[in-house]
Amino acid sequence: MIKRMKNKLFVTICVAALSLGAVVPSTFSTVHASGTKTVYVDVEKNITGQAPILQPVQVSLDDTKTVLDATETAVGASNIDAASSSYGSYVKAFKDNTASFTYAYTSQIPAICYDTTTAYNQPIVSDSNYLREKEYNGISGWMFTVNNTDHDSSYNYYTADTALSSLPDGAVIRWEFSMASGCDLGLSGYLPNGTVTGGYYNWNTSATAPFFTRTDKTALITKLATTAKPASGATGYDEYVAAENALKNLTISQTSVDDVLDDLNAVLP
Incomplete structure (x- = not known):
């Protein structure tokens, strides 16, 4: 806890x-x-x-x-x-x-x-x-x-x-x-x-600052939860895997997350 x-x-x-x-x-x-x-x-x-x-x-x-x-x-x-x-x-x-x-x-x-x-x-x-x-x-x-x-x-x-x-x-x-x-x-x-x-x-009664800038992955998580993962080699597979990798990337930038999500939405709307 x-x-x-x-x-x-x-x-x-x-x-x-x-x-x-x-x-x-x-x-x-x-x-x-x-x-x-x-x-x-x-x-x-x-x-x-x-x-x-x-x-x-x-x-x-x-x-x-x-x-x-x-x-x-x-x-x-x-x-x-x-x-x-x-x-x-x-x-x-x-x-x-x-x-x-x-x-x-x-x-x-x-x-x-x-x-x-x-x-x-x-x-x-x-x-x-x-x-x-x-x-x-x-x-x-x-x-x-x-x-x-x-x-x-x-x-x-x-x-x-x-x-x-x-x-x-x-x-x-x-x-x-x-x-x-x-x-x-x-x-x-x-x-x-x-x-x-x-x-x-x-x-401590004073907070320690974050070690890095946090990224909001709410929209990315929603997309992954509501989109079927394509079979390997099928349309959208590479973009889906890129989105999964973005999810597990601890310090990825917000711009990179947004770009990956845009790419996934483009092929799997």
Whole structure:
């Protein structure tokens, strides 16, 4: 679970989990259920340089259901490790066998995040079957945005318990794994600067700036979720693959994303 401080209050950005074997469709994938709200869901691990755990899919549910319900429908309930806390429901892990990777921002992470001797109540875990919170360092975990923001127009923060009725129709629920409270996703975040009594992190009350400029991929994700992937060699295949590569490119520019989307729309309107 990643904690982010807003207006001097910690707000939990909830987490989800999923199975690699169930999630990389080679064609347009739609999960249907009775209901009135349609959303698009994906699960990304772009900080690893690897393809998403879940490519974008479309989910339709009754709008009394929640963000967590939509995520479970998209990935399969057996592929998600969800829990409850005083902050509400959250997801601790997505089922996945993540390959080894080189993390680009290690030098920008406080050393205490790797020091389980000083921060002895902030464990670092390892799970060969899931990509789980607190893997690789003590502050890693899953975050999500809705249409590239973590709050609505009234500044109510989204959580896994947020009802779909509070989301716009066609909203993009984008889950992303972070090892820096969102700073490595192009968001500002709160990082620890030491420990307090009991071996727990002492969290900064001032935000750390994003490590790079974030790109809005809402329209790209919607297009991938609603468009069948052509067969290799067919019209639009190369453009679709370019769009998939743009999705997993962590630091791609907005101009490049928009150009890739324009190219895909031109051949697969």
